[in-house]
Amino acid sequence: xxxxxxxxxxxxxxxxxxxxxxxxxxxxxxxxxxxxxxxxxxxxxxxxxxxxxxxxxxxxxxxxxxxxxxxxxxxxxxxxxxxxxxxxxxxxxxxxxxxxxxxxxxxxxxxxxxxxxxxxxxxxxxxxxxxxxxxxxxxxxxxxxxxxxxxxxxxxxxxxxxxxxxxxxxxxxxxxxxxxxxxxxxxxxxxxxxxxxxxxxxxxxxxxxxxxxxxxxxxxxxxxxxxxxxxxxxxxxxxxxxxxxxxxxxxxxxxxxxxxxxxxxxxxxxxxxxxxxxxxxxx
Ligand code: ATP
Ligand code: MG
Numbered sequence: 001x002x003x004x005x006x007x008x009x010x011x012x013x014x015x016x017x018x019x020x021x022x023x024x025x026x027x028x029x030x031x032x033x034x035x036x037x038x039x040x041x042x043x044x045x046x047x048x049x050x051x052x053x054x055x056x057x058x059x060x061x062x063x064x065x066x067x068x069x070x071x072x073x074x075x076x077x078x079x080x081x082x083x084x085x086x087x088x089x090x091x092x093x094x095x096x097x098x099x100x101x102x103x104x105x106x107x108x109x110x111x112x113x114x115x116x117x118x119x120x121x122x123x124x125x126x127x128x129x130x131x132x133x134x135x136x137x138x139x140x141x142x143x144x145x146x147x148x149x150x151x152x153x154x155x156x157x158x159x160x161x162x163x164x165x166x167x168x169x170x171x172x173x174x175x176x177x178x179x180x181x182x183x184x185x186x187x188x189x190x191x192x193x194x195x196x197x198x199x200x201x202x203x204x205x206x207x208x209x210x211x212x213x214x215x216x217x218x219x220x221x222x223x224x225x226x227x228x229x230x231x232x233x234x235x236x237x238x239x240x241x242x243x244x245x246x247x248x249x250x251x252x253x254x255x256x257x258x259x260x261x262x263x264x265x266x267x268x269x270x271x272x273x274x275x276x277x278x279x280x281x282x283x
Contacts, residue, residue, distance in 0.1 A: 001042045002187075002194040005062035008047035012179050015087045016066040020045075022279075023201035042194055054079055054182065063184050063191050064198075070156065070177040074117045079182040082199070086206060088179035090158040092117055094124075094172040097145050097152075102171040108132045108152060114144035115154035124154075124174045142166045207281035212258055215250045216265060216273040217241060223249065229264050233283070252278065 006016040017029060025041045036045045046062050053067040054077030065079070068088055072079065094113070096102060105128035112133040115121050125132055135150050142162050144150040156177075157163060157170055181202070187195060218226055223238055226249055230236050236251040249270075253261050262273060 001044060002064060002191050002198070003044050003046055003062045005046045005048050005053045005056050005065040005067075007050045007053070007067070010050060012050065012066065012068065012088050013047075015085075015179070019066075019085065019202065019205060022205045023198065025198075025201075041198075043198070051075075057182050057184050060184050063187055064195065065182045066179055067182060068177050069180045070117065070120070070175060072180065072182060073175055073177075074119050076119060077182075078185060080185055081180050082183045082195075083181040083202065083206075085179040085181060086209060088177070090156045090177050091173045092120055092154065092175040092177065093157045093170045094152060094154050094174065095142075095157070095163050095168040095170045098167055098169040102169075105130050105172070107171070111151040112149075113152045113154050114141050114150035116141060117154060120175055121154045124172075142168065204280040204282050207283065208278045210255045211252050211278050211281065212255055213250070213276040213278045214253050214258070214261075214273065215248060215276070216270040217246055218249045218265075218271075219269050220245050220247045222268045222270075223247060225268050226265060226270070229261055229268075233281075252281070 007013040017027065020027060025043060026039045027036050027045050034047055036047070038044065046056070048056060050067055050071055053065040054072045054075040056062045057065040057079050058077035066085065068090070070090070070092055072081070094108070096107070108125065108130050109132065112135050113121060114135045114137050116136065116138050118134045118136050121134055135144070137144060137149070141153050141155045143166060144153055145168065146166065153168065154174070160170060163170055183195065214230070227236055230249070230251040230253060232251040236249050239248045241247055258275065265273065
């Protein structure tokens with residue numbers, strides 16, 4: 001049995017559970033308790049506040065965790081980062097009132113900066129040779145300057161909308177973050193084996209992300225041109241159609257390249273193009 005800590009409620013909880021679900025691990029979400037056992041995989045889920053996850057994994061009370069890299073960096077927890085999960089992207093940034101002119105790191109000399117991430121901030125200040133006062137607050141950091149609590153803030157930014165609506169502007173992006181899968185440093189052989197099994201599934205789910213299955217009818221004499229447009233995993237599958245001179249061509253394409261490829265395929269005579277959802281990709 002392996003134990004994974006995930007955020008109980010918040011920005012990362014739904015996607016963490018969705019990932020497990022897509023990996024074929026069903027957890028009864030209706031009865032979201034502190035600890036929940038998966039139905040068909042040797043895994044249990046420990047629901048925690050995100051701040052607590054790195055420490056709990058480092059301490060061995062959970063074997064794995066899914067948490068923002070920002071929390072791993074802040075806690076300095078001694079854990080292994082096993083995978084970047086590709087969701088929960090954000091950054092830790094310094095922001096100042098938008099009317100002020102930003103002159104570089106020395107702007108912060110002698111200023112008060114409000115943050116929930118004092119350790120990461122301290123590291124940045126030290127490496128830039130700046131002395132500033134850190135005001136630690138756990139919530140509503142973005143209102144600190146307007147409330148007269150601080151001259152600047154150091155906080156999580158994703159779109160930047162929260163900053164703008166509080167009259168602030170981002171001036172330094174200090175740390176890039178996304179959700180990461182973390183593991184305790186010394187898992188025994190049995191847990192390591194379960195982790196490998198879990199990673200095999202997670203990789204298949206992540207590999208399918210951003211990809212589509214595409215099939216189309218194509219004049220047989222255009223196959224070699226189509227193969228140049230659609231490299232696929234090894235090469236596209238070509239099947240003979242009952243109609244003379246036509247074939248059906250199947251492949252996998254990146255969603256970001258989908259429309260460009262479709263236009264090029266149409267231009268060489270592809271018809272009846274179908275684009276399908278791709279559930280898992282096992283390399
Ligand atoms: P908890 O109650 O678990 O302590 P929280 O309020 O501290 O939750 P959330 O706001 O749910 O945390 O954010 C969890 C994580 O989501 C953050 O640590 C960060 O990694 C990520 N995240 C991504 N985008 C954003 C964003 N725009 N604002 C805040 N966090 C974000
Ligand atoms: Mg938190």
